[in-house]
Amino acid sequence: MSQCIKELSLDDRPREKLMQQGAAGLSNSELLAILIRTGTHKRSALRIAEDLTAADGLYQNIACVHSVAELARIKGLGTAKAATILAALELGKRVAAAKRQEKFKVASPQNGAELLLPRLRYERQEKFLVVLLDSKNQVLRIEQVSEGSVNSSVVHPREVFAPALLYHAAAILVAHNHPSGDPKPSCEDKELTQSLAETGVIMGIPLVDHLVIGDGIFFSFREHGYLDK
Incomplete structure (x- = not known):
């Protein structure tokens, strides 16, 4: 005893x-x-x-x-x-995760990760978030676009940009988690990033970055050269 x-x-x-x-x-x-x-x-x-x-x-x-x-x-x-x-x-x-979101500025991939790691790190299902930014890259709000299975989350560009239009965002940052803990992007992640970047150019709402959140670590598409500087 x-x-x-x-x-x-x-x-x-x-x-x-x-x-x-x-x-x-x-x-x-x-x-x-x-x-x-x-x-x-x-x-x-x-x-x-x-x-x-x-x-x-x-x-x-x-x-x-x-x-x-x-x-x-x-x-x-x-x-x-x-x-x-x-x-x-x-x-x-x-x-x-409680930064003063209306004042929190995403000036780097690390800033975005600091904001989103606490929210996504321990999720068992894949969740896809869009962070709406103003003209100074300050956070307006964060919206969850989809929630998938253990391995995948189905996302369409229209679902990502709908809240951006609704809240008059000047730019967006997107992020999703890998429940495995490994943030290495999949081929689907790369294809989606390219599609979102192209849609952002057409709509005049640029994609600032796409972060893949793992267990205490993250992958930035911009940092690895997938998005134009």
């Missing part, structure tokens, strides 16, 4: 440790234990959290989960605890 959190010294209890040292001073398992709150008869909340975050489990067991039912299947968690964890994860993603 693992030691109950209440049996730990005050300095070792996650909640008290957070109040004394701040959240940055806690390990992944300690932060998760605060959300779990209580354990089972045989396993403390901290022990459950340690098991879930061991060997990159934070990403495999937590960050990649998208439903309460899926998370609640983990031994030691119920629907209430799973909902709390899922809510915290979603808030974290939103905070990470």
Whole structure:
């Protein structure tokens, strides 16, 4: 039987440790234990959290989960605890992506990746987003164009440029994720990029870049010479 959190010294209890040292001073398992709150008869909340975050489990067991039912299947968690964890994860993603979008300027592929990595990195299905930009390359809004299967997302230029026309965008940046974690573009990605670039020229709404988001890394079509500088 693992030691109950209440049996730990005050300095070792996650909640008290957070109040004394701040959240940055806690390990992944300690932060998760605060959300779990209580354990089972045989396993403390901290022990459950340690098991879930061991060997990159934070990403495999937590960050990649998208439903309460899926998370609640983990031994030691119920629907209430799973909902709390899922809510915290979603808030974290939103905070990470919460640039002041109307003021955030996409001046480089890295800027675009900073904006979109938190939103797309852990998605299990391929999602295609269009970022609408003003004449200064500042973000007006972000629209999801499509959501596909694990391997592909069907996108047509008219779906990409429809929100650009609706919100009077001066230019667009598009992005999609590869659930495999490898951002290397496929032949279909290259063909779509060319089609969008050509459509943008005709419509007077240039394609600034197409980013493929992987697991913490990204591929920029502009950076690799697929789009005119």
